[in-house]
Amino acid sequence: GAGVSQSPRYKVAKRGQDVALxxxxxxxxxxxxxxxxxxxxxxxxxxxxxxEAQLDKSGLPSDRFFAERPEGSVSTxxxxxxxxxxxxxxxxxxxxRELGEQYFGPGTRLTVT
Amino acid sequence: xxxxTQPISMDSYEGQxxxxxxxxxxxxxxxxxxxxxxxxxxxxxxxIQGYKTKVTNEVASLFIPADRKSSTLSLPRVSLSDTxxxxxxxxDRGVDTGRRALTFGSGTRLQVQP
Numbered sequence: 001g002a003g004v005s006q007s008p009r010y011k012v013a014k015r016g017q018d019v020a021l022x023x024x025x026x027x028x029x030x031x032x033x034x035x036x037x038x039x040x041x042x043x044x045x046x047x048x049x050x051x052e053a054q055l056d057k058s059g060l061p062s063d064r065f066f067a068e069r070p071e072g073s074v075s076t077x078x079x080x081x082x083x084x085x086x087x088x089x090x091x092x093x094x095x096x097r098e099l100g101e102q103y104f105g106p107g108t109r110l111t112v113t
Numbered sequence: 114x115x116x117x118t119q120p121i122s123m124d125s126y127e128g129q130x131x132x133x134x135x136x137x138x139x140x141x142x143x144x145x146x147x148x149x150x151x152x153x154x155x156x157x158x159x160x161i162q163g164y165k166t167k168v169t170n171e172v173a174s175l176f177i178p179a180d181r182k183s184s185t186l187s188l189p190r191v192s193l194s195d196t197x198x199x200x201x202x203x204x205d206r207g208v209d210t211g212r213r214a215l216t217f218g219s220g221t222r223l224q225v226q227p
Contacts, residue, residue, distance in 0.1 A: 035215075
């Protein structure tokens with residue numbers, strides 16, 4: 001596909017479970033971003049990769065959040081021991097270094113019960 | 114990063130022109146103004162970007178006065194499909210723009226009625 005894809009689109013987890021959210025960026029895009037969007041709010045930055053290097057993780061809310069991009073393409077956001085406050089839409093975006101515009105995926109809606 | 118202020122919501126009717134104004138009093142010399150659009154259950158989508166005066170593309174126009182402390186996104190002849198949240202962002206669009214996290218506010222919810 002031509003765009004950013006994310007899976008699953010919806011995830012329901014019981015409190016305390018671990019979850020893994022996947023992002024497939026646009027092929028060839030060097031930069032990859034994760035954002036968290038709470039209901040009724042704008043997206044908030046979580047972390048940023050340039051190729052396989054995680055250059056900025058200042059937005060990760062706790063050490064329960066972990067992201068990786070081992071081969072510089074697909075990325076996984078993992079949340080351990082999920083809490084109710086983790087319920088949100090998790091958005092992935094990628095960008096071409098030259099053009100700079102970020103292209104967003106449809107997001108994964110996580111609901112923690 | 115410059116803080117932005119925009120209306121929480123707006124209502125319009127099909128066929129009307131909609132203008133959404135964003136205030137950014139502390140905009141820096143190197144900052145550009147960018148607008149994103151977000152439909153329900155989708156990620157934000159880039160609409161338009163500008164530095165000063167006026168920028169127009171096939172979707173919208175962006176008006177920026179000389180002092181750059183505000184900007185206005187203009188959507189001509191809106192349709193029902195323009196119902197979305199519109200975000201105004203201000204940031205340095207330097208060489209590293211593709212590497213820079215975006216800072217979104219709460220946006221403006223535009224509701225277009227038939």
